[in-house]
Amino acid sequence: MALVTTTEMFKKAYDGGYAIGAFNINNMEIVQAITEAAAELKSPVILQASQGARKYANSVYLRKLVEAAVELYDIPICLHLDHGPDFKTCKDCVDNGFTSVMIDASSEPFEKNIEISREVVEYAHEHGVVVEAELGTLAGVEDDVAVADDKAQYTDPDQVVEFVEKTKCDSLAIAVGTSHGAYKFKPGQNPKLRLDILDEIVRRLPGFPIVLHGSSSVPQEYVKIINEHGGKLKDAIGIPEDQLREAAKRAVCKINIDSDLRLGMTAGIREHFEAHPDHFDPRQYIGDGRQYVKDIVHHKILKVLGSDGKA
Numbered sequence: 001m002a003l004v005t006t007t008e009m010f011k012k013a014y015d016g017g018y019a020i021g022a023f024n025i026n027n028m029e030i031v032q033a034i035t036e037a038a039a040e041l042k043s044p045v046i047l048q049a050s051q052g053a054r055k056y057a058n059s060v061y062l063r064k065l066v067e068a069a070v071e072l073y074d075i076p077i078c079l080h081l082d083h084g085p086d087f088k089t090c091k092d093c094v095d096n097g098f099t100s101v102m103i104d105a106s107s108e109p110f111e112k113n114i115e116i117s118r119e120v121v122e123y124a125h126e127h128g129v130v131v132e133a134e135l136g137t138l139a140g141v142e143d144d145v146a147v148a149d150d151k152a153q154y155t156d157p158d159q160v161v162e163f164v165e166k167t168k169c170d171s172l173a174i175a176v177g178t179s180h181g182a183y184k185f186k187p188g189q190n191p192k193l194r195l196d197i198l199d200e201i202v203r204r205l206p207g208f209p210i211v212l213h214g215s216s217s218v219p220q221e222y223v224k225i226i227n228e229h230g231g232k233l234k235d236a237i238g239i240p241e242d243q244l245r246e247a248a249k250r251a252v253c254k255i256n257i258d259s260d261l262r263l264g265m266t267a268g269i270r271e272h273f274e275a276h277p278d279h280f281d282p283r284q285y286i287g288d289g290r291q292y293v294k295d296i297v298h299h300k301i302l303k304v305l306g307s308d309g310k311a
Contacts, residue, residue, distance in 0.1 A: 003066070004076045005099045005130045009044050010171060010209035010253040018306035019248035022046040022211075023297060024082060024258035026053045029286050030265070031065045033293035039073040041308040043301045046100070046254065048080040051089070063097045075311040080132075082256070090120045094129045102173070106134040110159060117167040125168070132211055132254075135163050136175030157200040164205060171209040171254065174201060176247075178214035178239055193243045195250065202251040209253040216259035217241050217304075222292065225267040229274045241304045248306055257300060264292035 009020050023034045025047050038045040047069070049062045066079045080100040084090040090101040101124055105116040117133040124131045136155030155174040164172060176194040201210065218238030226233055244255055268289030272279065279285060301308050 001070060001074055001076065003070055003079050003097070003099045005128070006046065006078050006080070006171065006209070006254070007130055009046075009076055009078065012310060013248075013253040013307070014207065014209060014251055016306075016310065017249045018310065019244075019252050019255045019304075020044055020046055020307055021297065021300055021305050022048050022080060022082070022254050022256045023261060024048055024050055024053065024256070025062060025065070026056060028065055029290040030261060030293055031062075031069055033290045034261075034297050035069040035073055035075075035077070037294045037297035037301065038077075038311075039075050041298065041301050042075065042311040043305070043307040043309070044076040044078075044311050045307075046078045046080050048082040048256070049098075050082040050258075051085065053082075059093065059096055059098075067097075084120070087116065087119050087123070090131075091123055094124050094127050098129065100130045100132065102132040102134070104134050104173075106137050106173075106175075110163075114163060114166045117163075117169055121168045121170075130170040131167075132171045132173055133163070133167055133169040134173040134211075134213075135159060136173075154194060154197055155201065157197060157204055160201050161204050164208065171211050172201075172205070173211040173213050174198070176212070178212050189237070191237070191239060193239070193247060195243075195246065198247060198250055198252070208251070210251050211254040211256070212244070212247060212252050213256045215239050215244055215255045216257050217244070219260060219263065219296070222260075222263040222267040222296075226263065226270055229267075229270040231266070231270055244304050245306065248304070255305060260296050260300075261293050264296045265289035268292040 013020055025031050047066050070077050078100050079098050081093040081098050081102055083104045084102050090103050093101050103117050103120040105113040121131045137153050176197045177192060216238050218236055223233050268291060269285050272285040272288040
């Protein structure tokens with residue numbers, strides 16, 4: 001099976017009331033962990049590379065790693081650019097084998113966001129690639145994306161129809177209370193997604209795929225492992241998984257997960273080093289991190305996304 005776009009994935013997810021996991025990739029072990037879990041559960045999957053990942057690993061390495069997964073597993077796999085900051089970056093990914101790109105001009109004024117997004121859509125569609133755009137701004141920090149709390153804003157339902165019609169984007173990332181990074185909310189806070197805003201957007205854009213960024217849940221068991229084995233992570237909580245599952249039933253077809261994978265990888269490596277201080281073979285300690293990443297993806301597919309058996 002070749003790399004696919006998200007078009008058919010999202011149609012089935014929308015109609016079926018589930019979401020596709022969009023998991024960020026940075027190296028071979030993360031690609032292996034994600035795709036092994038997805039293949040075992042017969043789930044379609046989106047592997048996405050951020051600007052930071054492309055700087056770290058190079059797009060060619062990432063694409064070849066994903067192509068290896070495509071060769072190994074008979075499940076639909078999409079290779080997606082996460083948070084493309086400009087036309088040049090999106091064009092580079094379109095030209096180099098990505099099947100989906102995101103243009104994030106959400107920090108720009110509304111009309112400028114439309115202009116930039118439309119330019120990317122026109123080029124991508126000419127080459128058979130689909131485009132995700134963003135309206136509204138999430139708070140938080142992750143890779144090259146950094147937005148202060150006072151600069152974040154919910155997506156305005158009054159703008160979504162005009163935005164989609166003018167840009168011709170294939171899916172829309174919205175802001176309804178999620179947040180980038182591992183330090184989303186402090187313990188004691190009660191984070192809640194604005195499902196009322198989501199419902200209003202869905203009412204105005206029936207049948208259109210919606211995307212949630214910043215949807216890691218910061219699983220406390222991995223935070224605990226990290227801190228018990230030499231780490232010093234600050235207390236934080238993420239997006240409750242039951243709310244994400246509810247969003248998936250309401251037209252959210254793509255849910256982005258990155259920070260949780262980083263926590264799993266770090267937990268496995270820290271735990272291994274304390275248990276085996278004599279080890280120096282990366283295959284030993286990174287292998288433990290890979291297993292935790294796989295466990296997390298397995299859990300997300302079954303309990304949050306509902307995409308198992310949908311390949």
